[in-house]
Amino acid sequence: MKHAMVLAFVLAVSSMSVSVVVANRRPAPSLILFNGKIFTSDAAHPYVQALAIRGERIVATGDSSKIEALAGPHTKQIDLGGRTVIPGINDAHIHLEVSPADTVELHFKSLNPSWTDVKEALAAAVVKAHQGAPLLAYIGPTVFTDREVARDSLDKLAADHPIFLASVTGHAYILNSRALAMVGIQDGQADPAGGRYERSAAGRLTGVVREYAAMQVTRKLAELTSDTEALGQLRDELSQATKFGITSLQDMSHAIAPDRCVELLAKVPTPIRVRVIRMPLTSPSGRNTAEGRSLPRSPAPLITVSGTKWVLDGTRKCCGNRCETRTS
Numbered sequence: 001m002k003h004a005m006v007l008a009f010v011l012a013v014s015s016m017s018v019s020v021v022v023a024n025r026r027p028a029p030s031l032i033l034f035n036g037k038i039f040t041s042d043a044a045h046p047y048v049q050a051l052a053i054r055g056e057r058i059v060a061t062g063d064s065s066k067i068e069a070l071a072g073p074h075t076k077q078i079d080l081g082g083r084t085v086i087p088g089i090n091d092a093h094i095h096l097e098v099s100p101a102d103t104v105e106l107h108f109k110s111l112n113p114s115w116t117d118v119k120e121a122l123a124a125a126v127v128k129a130h131q132g133a134p135l136l137a138y139i140g141p142t143v144f145t146d147r148e149v150a151r152d153s154l155d156k157l158a159a160d161h162p163i164f165l166a167s168v169t170g171h172a173y174i175l176n177s178r179a180l181a182m183v184g185i186q187d188g189q190a191d192p193a194g195g196r197y198e199r200s201a202a203g204r205l206t207g208v209v210r211e212y213a214a215m216q217v218t219r220k221l222a223e224l225t226s227d228t229e230a231l232g233q234l235r236d237e238l239s240q241a242t243k244f245g246i247t248s249l250q251d252m253s254h255a256i257a258p259d260r261c262v263e264l265l266a267k268v269p270t271p272i273r274v275r276v277i278r279m280p281l282t283s284p285s286g287r288n289t290a291e292g293r294s295l296p297r298s299p300a301p302l303i304t305v306s307g308t309k310w311v312l313d314g315t316r317k318c319c320g321n322r323c324e325t326r327t328s
Contacts, residue, residue, distance in 0.1 A: 028072025029054045034064040036080025041087065051085075088247025095170065096237065097255040098230040099221045102133045111168055112140030115149055118165070122157045134162040134182065134221075144172065151176055151207030164217070173214050175207045183220040185209070192216060193282040194311060211311075212282045218255045219281060227264065230256075235268050248273035252309045254281060258292030266300040273302045279309040 029052035038048050040061060050067035052060040060067055071077060106121040113121075118137060125135050135158060143149050144167050154163045154176035162179035166172075173179075180186070187205050191197055195212030197205055209217055222230070241249060251274060253261050258278050265274055280291035295305045 026059070027054060028075050029059060029070055030075060032067055032071055032075055032077045033080055033085060034068055034077065036083050036085055038080075038085040039087070086245065089245045091241065091246050091249035094249050094251055095218075095255045096234065096251045096253070096261060097218060097222065098225045098233045099136065100134060100224050101226065101229040102130070103221075104129045104133050104135050106135060106137035108137075110140075111138075112142050113137075115143050115146050118143055118149075119157060122154075122163065126158050126161060129161065131160050132162075134164060134179070136164045136166065138168050139165050139174075140168050144174065149174055151180070151205060154207065164221075167214075171214060172208065172210045173217050175209065175217070177207075180205060180207065182224075183217050185213075185217075190284040192284055193286050195282065215254045215279075215281055219257065222256045222260075227267075230264055231267055234264055234270075238268065238270055238272060238274075242271055246272060248275070250275040250277055252277050252279045253292065254279040254309075258295060258305065262295055262299050262303060262305060265303050269300065270302050273304070275304045275306060277307040277309050278305070 031053040032050065033053075034050035036049060038051055038061070040046060040048055048061040048063070050062060050064040051058055052067050052070050060070060068077070104125050106118070106125055108117050108121065110117070118139065121137065122135060129135065143165065149165070151174075154165070154174070155178075157163070158176070159178070161176075162182045163176040164179050165174040175183075175185070185197060185205065187203070189197060189205075192212045195214065195216070196210045197213050198208040198210070200206055225233075249272065251261065253276050256264070258276050261276055265276075276292075276295075278292040280288045282288065289308075292305070297305055299305060
């Protein structure tokens with residue numbers, strides 16, 4: 001009996017030892033990168049040669065020989081050949097935008113073109129574009145603060161085309177009459193909260209729209225864009241982001257309504273993580289805070305919906321001499 005008890009004790013201890021060994025034996029990494037220069041963001045050890053990944057987590061870093069030893073039969077291994085690896089880049093503030101298929105975008109040598117540059121580009125576009133095609137250009141402060149640039153002067157350059165001169169800041173447009181009609185802005189229309197339609201002394205629209213009024217222009221252009229065209233543009237934009245090492249971005253969804261934005265991203269499907277942050281538009285009576293509220297937090301594997309962007313800097317008022325120079 002005594003020998004049996006001793007044997008049982010030994011077996012129990014042995015089984016406990018085996019259990020401890022099994023419990024401490026971690027699964028092999030799913031991916032190993034080695035023979036590279038991997039940036040860690042750790043000041044004490046800013047670079048390592050290799051790292052091991054299991055699922056979505058980095059589980060080990062160090063010398064190539066040390067990390068390669070962790071590999072299992074199903075571990076994928078990539079020889080970096082001395083290349084540099086950095087953490088994925090997060091684009092923390094972006095506005096995903098789309099525009100109608102026939103839109104012609106003008107290009108300049110400078111981000112701050114002159115009025116002469118814009119007129120020459122518009123003249124060239126009118127010759128090539130089919131009748132009625134929207135013409136879109138991004139302008140800097142030189143053109144935006146030039147009082148000559150307004151609805152009437154743009155009408156003279158291309159009366160048969162909607163012209164959208166978008167400020168590079170994203171906070172304003174200058175439109176001609178066809179563009180105003182295309183997005184449904186009319187003389188006598190009340191300003192939306194936080195936005196402004198500039199008017200002449202006689203009360204006629206000058207074509208300059210600001211802040212939440214400008215956001216409504218961008219939203220309308222998106223609404224006039226078919227899903228097929230929008231999907232193609234979003235695929236191109238997300239693909240371009242990956243080429244720059246961007247692995248996640250946060251969309252302030254004023255350009256594309258959040259419900260539609262989520263639906264389109266799920267259909268793309270997005271190759272990177274996208275966080276959709278609600279940025280509801282406004283009306284003369286206030287902000288539509290219900291916009292996008294019914295969306296689930298995680299509508300798709302790489303899509304998250306959370307947060308609301310607010311603008312609390314008094315943008316309904318004129319902004320320095322820029323507004324003064326634009327007001328008639």
